[in-house]
Amino acid sequence: MKQDVIELDGAIGGGQVLRSALSLSMVTGRPFRIERIRAKRSRPGLLRQHLTAVMAAAQVCGARTQGAELGSQALSFEPGPIRGGEYRFAIGTAGSCTLVLQTLLPALLRAPQASRVWISGGTHNPLAPPTDFLTRSWLPLMRRMGAEIDLELLRHGFVPAGGGEIEVTVQPSKLSALHVCDRGSALSQKAFALTAGLASDIARRELDRVARRLDVRPAAMNAISLDPDCGPGNVLLLEYAFEHVTEVFSAFGQASLRAEAVADVAINQADAWLRSGAAVAEHLADQLLLPMALAGSGSFTTPGMTEHLHSNIAVIERFLPVSIACLEEGADQLRIEVSTRDQ
Known part of the structure; x- marks a missing residue:
C-alpha cells in the first residue's frame, strides 16, 4: 500500500530540516517532499554537503529521488528497504562529514546487517559539530541508549581545504530511553588547541586565554600540532566531563580573528552553559x-x-x-x- 507523501516547508530552518526528514523517511518508510530548502540562508538550496547526505541516504535505502542536484530548493524522496554493508561517500568539499554521518546512523542502526562507512570531507567545520564532539559527547550517550557505534578519525579536514576522513562501524541496535536532566558531579575540565600548517604560537595564545578566564589546570591543557598537509586549520576544544554527560565546545581560527578572540568564542559558550x-x-x-x-x-x-x-x-x-x-x-x-x- 502506497503511503501518503509528507509535505515539508524547508524555510522553517536550515539543513537540519532536510537531514532529519531523510533519517526519518528511511526509518519509517514514509516518502516526503520538501520545498524551499534552506530558503532563508545566504546560499539557499542544496549545497555539496546536503546533496551528499541525500545521495548517501538514497544509496542506503534504494530510494527514488527527484530534485537531487546542487542548488535545488525542492526534493522528493521515496525510500526503499534499508541495506547495511560497506559504503564510501565523498563530499568533495570541506562540508561536514559528521552531519552526513548523523543523517545515516538512524537507518544503519535498523539495517539487517552490520555496516562500515567511510566519509571524506570536512571533519572540523565551523558550521557543524567537529568529530571530537561526536566521539566525546554524543556517542557515549548513544551507547547508553543501546547503539553499537564506533567512530575513528582517519584524517583531519579543515575549511577550506577539506580532505579529512572518518570511518564508522555500526551494528544493528535497538534504542532505549535516555534521561539526561542533570549533569551529576563534575569530573574533569580539559582544553585542546589544534593547529595544522599554522604558527605554533596560535595554540599557545588560545590556551593562555583559557588559563586566564577559566579554572583549567595547566596539565589539562594541550597544544596539538597536526600534519601541515591537513591545514591550514585551527580549532580550540573545551571539554567538560560530568557524571552523566560530557560537553565539548569549539571555536575555529579565522584569518580575521586574533587567537584570543577565537578562544573567547568557545569560552563564552561554555560559560553560558555552566551558568544555566x-x-x-x-x-x-x-x-x-x-x-x-x-x-x-x-x-x-x-x-x-x-x-x-x-x-x-x-x-x-x-x-x-x-x-x-x-x-x-x-x-x-x-x-x-x-x-x-x-x-
Missing part, C-alpha cells in the same frame, strides 16, 4: 532529540529553545507518533520530554 545549570548545551540538544524520539521516550534539560531544536521538533512530529513537550524551568533552563503519542 542545564544538562546539555544547544548542539547536543539538537542531536539527542531524534534518537530519543526513535526510542519513543527520553528527556533532557537545555538552556533554551533554538531554531534547530524548534524545526527538528516540527519535522519529527510529522513522521513519528510521539509528543515532544517543552517545559520552562526558570529563565535559563528548558526541559524537553519525549513520549509516545496514543494512536
Whole structure:
C-alpha cells in the first residue's frame, strides 16, 4: 500500500530540516517532499554537503529521488528497504562529514546487517559539530541508549581545504530511553588547541586565554600540532566531563580573528552553559532529540529553545507518533520530554 507523501516547508530552518526528514523517511518508510530548502540562508538550496547526505541516504535505502542536484530548493524522496554493508561517500568539499554521518546512523542502526562507512570531507567545520564532539559527547550517550557505534578519525579536514576522513562501524541496535536532566558531579575540565600548517604560537595564545578566564589546570591543557598537509586549520576544544554527560565546545581560527578572540568564542559558550545549570548545551540538544524520539521516550534539560531544536521538533512530529513537550524551568533552563503519542 502506497503511503501518503509528507509535505515539508524547508524555510522553517536550515539543513537540519532536510537531514532529519531523510533519517526519518528511511526509518519509517514514509516518502516526503520538501520545498524551499534552506530558503532563508545566504546560499539557499542544496549545497555539496546536503546533496551528499541525500545521495548517501538514497544509496542506503534504494530510494527514488527527484530534485537531487546542487542548488535545488525542492526534493522528493521515496525510500526503499534499508541495506547495511560497506559504503564510501565523498563530499568533495570541506562540508561536514559528521552531519552526513548523523543523517545515516538512524537507518544503519535498523539495517539487517552490520555496516562500515567511510566519509571524506570536512571533519572540523565551523558550521557543524567537529568529530571530537561526536566521539566525546554524543556517542557515549548513544551507547547508553543501546547503539553499537564506533567512530575513528582517519584524517583531519579543515575549511577550506577539506580532505579529512572518518570511518564508522555500526551494528544493528535497538534504542532505549535516555534521561539526561542533570549533569551529576563534575569530573574533569580539559582544553585542546589544534593547529595544522599554522604558527605554533596560535595554540599557545588560545590556551593562555583559557588559563586566564577559566579554572583549567595547566596539565589539562594541550597544544596539538597536526600534519601541515591537513591545514591550514585551527580549532580550540573545551571539554567538560560530568557524571552523566560530557560537553565539548569549539571555536575555529579565522584569518580575521586574533587567537584570543577565537578562544573567547568557545569560552563564552561554555560559560553560558555552566551558568544555566542545564544538562546539555544547544548542539547536543539538537542531536539527542531524534534518537530519543526513535526510542519513543527520553528527556533532557537545555538552556533554551533554538531554531534547530524548534524545526527538528516540527519535522519529527510529522513522521513519528510521539509528543515532544517543552517545559520552562526558570529563565535559563528548558526541559524537553519525549513520549509516545496514543494512536
